[in-house]
Amino acid sequence: MASLRENYHVKVAQVDALHSLCDSMEHKYSTAANEMEVLRQSLGNARSDSSLLHRESELVVTNVNQWVKEQNHLQKSVEGLQEEMKRLKAELEESRIEAEKFRASQASMSGQRSALTRLPVQLLHTDICEPVYPGGLKRHKRAQINDASGIAEEPVVYTKLADAVNKKLNRDWDIVEGLPK
Numbered sequence: 001m002a003s004l005r006e007n008y009h010v011k012v013a014q015v016d017a018l019h020s021l022c023d024s025m026e027h028k029y030s031t032a033a034n035e036m037e038v039l040r041q042s043l044g045n046a047r048s049d050s051s052l053l054h055r056e057s058e059l060v061v062t063n064v065n066q067w068v069k070e071q072n073h074l075q076k077s078v079e080g081l082q083e084e085m086k087r088l089k090a091e092l093e094e095s096r097i098e099a100e101k102f103r104a105s106q107a108s109m110s111g112q113r114s115a116l117t118r119l120p121v122q123l124l125h126t127d128i129c130e131p132v133y134p135g136g137l138k139r140h141k142r143a144q145i146n147d148a149s150g151i152a153e154e155p156v157v158y159t160k161l162a163d164a165v166n167k168k169l170n171r172d173w174d175i176v177e178g179l180p181k
Helices: 002-124 136-149 160-177
Strands: none
Touching: 002 160
16 A cells, blocks of 8 residues: 555656646747737738838839939920020020111111201202103193193102102112011
8 A cells, every 4th residue: 555655646746747737838838829929910010011011112113103204204395495495596696686787777777868868958059959850841831731721630740859869768778678587
């Protein structure tokens, strides 16, 4: 019986050790299960963050592509505006040159006008202002008779002054029309 008791005590000690080991294992299992749950949640969050990050990077790529397209469009617009600016500068330069030519011709024409305004005064003191009648004196006499009798034919009277002025104005007009347009 002593050996049975001893066996019993050894077996009870073994059972206690196994219970203790089992409690320790349950505690380790519980701790591992809690850690696994935390890791599972972290993995889920990481997957969610990864999806979010993937979507955000797709948005960034889309925005960058849109920005590149806008930059290309703006670059083409800038190039077009630069070409337009060059063309307008060339037109402005042409207009400036034409204006200078016009001012120069105006200055020369103003000198000619002042000479023309002095011309009648000078011509009054000469015999150039005598009327010249086409067809001679005979036609002039006929015109005077027709005029006195009320016939509607009017005499055509030209003066050498009018001819000189017309010639001068025609030359000036030819100069003005000869300017580049």
